[in-house]
Amino acid sequence: MFNFSFQNPTKIIFGQDQIAALNDNIPPDSKVLLLYGAGSIKRNGVYQQVTAALANFDWQEFSGIEPNPSFETLMQAADLVRREKIDFLLAVGGGSVIDGAKFIAAAAVFAGDAWQILAEGAEVTSAIALGCVLTLPATGSESNGNSVVTRYETKQKLGFSSPLVYPQFAILDPSVTFSLPTKQVANGVVDAFIHVIEQYLTYPVNACVQDRFAEGLLQTLIEQGPLALTEPENYNVRANIMWAATMALNGLIGKGVPQDWATHMIGHELTACYGLDHAQTLAVVLPALLQHKRQQKRQKLLQYGRRVWQLTSADEEEVIDQAIALTQAFFQKMGVPTQLADYGLNSEAIDTVVAKLTEHNMVKLGEHADITPEVSRQILQYAL
Ligand code: NZQ
Ligand code: ZN
Numbered sequence: 001m002f003n004f005s006f007q008n009p010t011k012i013i014f015g016q017d018q019i020a021a022l023n024d025n026i027p028p029d030s031k032v033l034l035l036y037g038a039g040s041i042k043r044n045g046v047y048q049q050v051t052a053a054l055a056n057f058d059w060q061e062f063s064g065i066e067p068n069p070s071f072e073t074l075m076q077a078a079d080l081v082r083r084e085k086i087d088f089l090l091a092v093g094g095g096s097v098i099d100g101a102k103f104i105a106a107a108a109v110f111a112g113d114a115w116q117i118l119a120e121g122a123e124v125t126s127a128i129a130l131g132c133v134l135t136l137p138a139t140g141s142e143s144n145g146n147s148v149v150t151r152y153e154t155k156q157k158l159g160f161s162s163p164l165v166y167p168q169f170a171i172l173d174p175s176v177t178f179s180l181p182t183k184q185v186a187n188g189v190v191d192a193f194i195h196v197i198e199q200y201l202t203y204p205v206n207a208c209v210q211d212r213f214a215e216g217l218l219q220t221l222i223e224q225g226p227l228a229l230t231e232p233e234n235y236n237v238r239a240n241i242m243w244a245a246t247m248a249l250n251g252l253i254g255k256g257v258p259q260d261w262a263t264h265m266i267g268h269e270l271t272a273c274y275g276l277d278h279a280q281t282l283a284v285v286l287p288a289l290l291q292h293k294r295q296q297k298r299q300k301l302l303q304y305g306r307r308v309w310q311l312t313s314a315d316e317e318e319v320i321d322q323a324i325a326l327t328q329a330f331f332q333k334m335g336v337p338t339q340l341a342d343y344g345l346n347s348e349a350i351d352t353v354v355a356k357l358t359e360h361n362m363v364k365l366g367e368h369a370d371i372t373p374e375v376s377r378q379i380l381q382y383a384l
Helices: 019-025 046-053 071-084 095-107 115-119 182-200 208-230 235-248 262-274 278-292 298-308 316-333 347-359 373-381
Strands: 011-014 031-035 058-062 088-093 129-134 146-151 156-161 169-172
Touching: 011 019, 011 235, 019 046, 019 129, 019 169, 031 071, 031 095, 046 088, 058 071, 071 095, 071 146, 088 095, 095 115, 095 129, 095 146, 115 146, 115 156, 146 262, 156 262, 169 235, 182 208, 182 235, 182 262, 182 278, 208 235, 208 298, 208 316, 262 278, 262 347, 262 373, 278 316, 278 373, 298 316, 347 373
Parallel strands: 011 169, 031 058, 031 088, 088 129, 129 169
Antiparallel strands: 146 156
């Protein structure tokens, strides 16, 4: 196991009717900006619960944060934060709203052009405090320091990370996820599943705790994910998915182990260029990547096949083939197509994505930093 330090400062407040806890968790006397998306929170009653809990605060709102939040929109919010001297951001939504809040938190107090935070990795030295109410289990953004932002005019989807933008608290009420469209339920399960895979399916370093945790999360998502589609109002199913998605990317299982993330980096270019949902891109890239890297990932693929999918064949190639096929079938069962052609894309798209990876210096991806743009091309060819 590698050396590591681990600290996750986000307080998780989990369960039914917990939105009211906002009142006790936002620092008293804060000047609050409520951030949200296109308005799903007004239709499912979350907005009403949040505003009731904000009764004791001086607050205002900023809406219209898009899925795959846009730099331009977030900069408008950052201006508002500066103008109104806001000192607490409350993000209410999915990963896009929470990621957006993190960027606003950093950009509002950044000296200089805030695009540098994303494009040049400029250091974030201060940020406005934030908290969140999660409405879509998927990204883990509710308790990590990551944010991904898109600049649409240049088709760039770039991220930054900072310990300063962890939410101070995250309220997770599984019942607010009943209103999710089927597609978003499926996207969320697939995204969380692949977050675990990115941190688990590399090479063994004798990290038994991380491996067993990861395998438990994968099995939970395999079991509970399809149930969320057939029993959408089953609270316990929603609760298990919500907690699994948070645990998948709150830093715990990734400590002390090698991490991959090539699927995500290639996927971000597919979203930026062709507008596929984040999870759709991952469902396309991951099986292809596993196929291409089956020798390098051999030991972990066998462990994954045997422990997660309970494959028993003595033939190792067969276990690996089946593990990859079952992974792909799981995404399809969730209703997320796994081939580029399913989204109307062909080899031209591969050329475009490879060019974008090069432009963004995504030229040494994966746990061995050996996925060059040429290797990304070979991977994507498996997904045609
Ligand atoms: O805009 P609203 O009205 O809120 O509607 C949203 C949006 O249309 C809707 N929705 C959310 N909760 C709902 C709901 N509709 C009904 N009922 C509810 N309870 O769902 C749609 C999608 O929301 P979005 O926030 O975009 O989805 P998700 O949570 O999947 O976030 C995706 C973004 O997160 C980034 C992705 O790249 C993408 O930009 N990621 C962030 C990560 C992180 N911070 O660690 C890691 C991930 O790998 C990912 O890259
Ligand atoms: Zn993801």
